[in-house]
Amino acid sequence: MSKQQRGKKHRTPQKRAARSSVPRPRRAAPALPGNMDLMARMLEHAKPDQIVELVLPFLWAALSDGRAPANICVDACLTLRNAYGQLGARAEVLPVTVAIRKKNGTGTVYGSLTPSWTGTSWNGHCALVLPDSERLVDPTIEQFDEVRKVGMGPMVGKVAMSTRDDDSLVEPGAQVMLQRGDLVLTYTVAGPEALASVVEHPEAIAHADGYRRTGVNTASLTLAALRAESVRDRAMQAPHPRLHALLQAVGDTPYEWDEAQDVRFRLPDQCGREQWLRLDEIPLPPSTPAAWPR
Numbered sequence: 001m002s003k004q005q006r007g008k009k010h011r012t013p014q015k016r017a018a019r020s021s022v023p024r025p026r027r028a029a030p031a032l033p034g035n036m037d038l039m040a041r042m043l044e045h046a047k048p049d050q051i052v053e054l055v056l057p058f059l060w061a062a063l064s065d066g067r068a069p070a071n072i073c074v075d076a077c078l079t080l081r082n083a084y085g086q087l088g089a090r091a092e093v094l095p096v097t098v099a100i101r102k103k104n105g106t107g108t109v110y111g112s113l114t115p116s117w118t119g120t121s122w123n124g125h126c127a128l129v130l131p132d133s134e135r136l137v138d139p140t141i142e143q144f145d146e147v148r149k150v151g152m153g154p155m156v157g158k159v160a161m162s163t164r165d166d167d168s169l170v171e172p173g174a175q176v177m178l179q180r181g182d183l184v185l186t187y188t189v190a191g192p193e194a195l196a197s198v199v200e201h202p203e204a205i206a207h208a209d210g211y212r213r214t215g216v217n218t219a220s221l222t223l224a225a226l227r228a229e230s231v232r233d234r235a236m237q238a239p240h241p242r243l244h245a246l247l248q249a250v251g252d253t254p255y256e257w258d259e260a261q262d263v264r265f266r267l268p269d270q271c272g273r274e275q276w277l278r279l280d281e282i283p284l285p286p287s288t289p290a291a292w293p294r
Contacts, residue, residue: 035153036062038062039055042054043230046234048235048239049237051226051238052235056080056087057080059218060076060080063218063221073127073138073139074198075211076140077139078198078199079214080137081093083222084130086215086216086220087222088240089243089292092131094126094195095124095125095195096111096188096189097109097112098127098144099185099186100144108146111124112125113190114190114193122198122201124190135158135159136176136178136187137155138155140154142154147180147185216262216278220265223247227252241288242291245284245285264276269281270283
């Protein structure tokens with residue numbers, strides 16, 4: 001069977017998780033649940049202005065298929081930051097605490113406003129903020145037992161947030177309140193020192209290439225899902241010109257995993273020769289916005 005014939009069988013996202021150089025679990029933790037049905041619902045019902053924001057974290061969780069450890073908020077956010085960026089959506093890491101409270105007011109606060117590292121273990125919690133669409137994304141919220149019991153997957157919330165004067169992140173100390181079943185989740189934003197403790201730490205720097213690679217692969221499978229007949233029209237209405245260019249470039253071409261477990265599409269390269277190209281190798285029009293982070 002030829003590569004092209006094999007590739008044609010894989011028009012929908014696979015449950016197979018790509019190997020990477022991202023660090024292994026830092027301490028014992030239950031696995032995050034993955035749910036392809038939840039992801040499929042996101043694809044079916046998401047509106048154009050929310051389709052990328054919703055599908056990416058749900059696909060990431062579904063691909064884990066119960067194999068991703070729950071305590072990897074740093075790994076998840078740095079991976080998804082790259083995945084969002086490949087599809088043209090700006091995402092930034094946001095260290096937070098999250099207070100999870102029941103109807104009777106009781107609850108627990110997780111994370112720290114002054115997080116720190118113990119060896120290779122980061123003692124804190126982080127999410128992502130999408131400044132351009134004013135959304136908060138918490139891909140590992142189900143690491144907390146009370147939220148896991150509700151069973152609704154990653155948290156993606158549309159919130160009113162005021163960015164800082166430099167148009168970077170929400171102000172330190174700001175709070176975001178979201179509902180999950182009968183629970184109220186209150187996120188409190190930590191300061192710039194907490195952010196530096198994530199993105200400037202040797203652990204994050206050492207694995208930057210792995211985060212980018214797994215982010216590109218996650219974005220590739222998302223793109224494959226977004227080009228489905230029932231989804232493509234809405235995806236082309238999303239406010240992401242880079243996504244539009246990628247959808248037009250890829251069309252219905254087959255894709256496959258290579259020996260290094262990278263997703264590749266069968267497309268002409270810069271010289272017009274048919275090649276199996278990674279998402280970040282696909283030639284796009286010169287006017288196409290660059291991927292984030294820039």
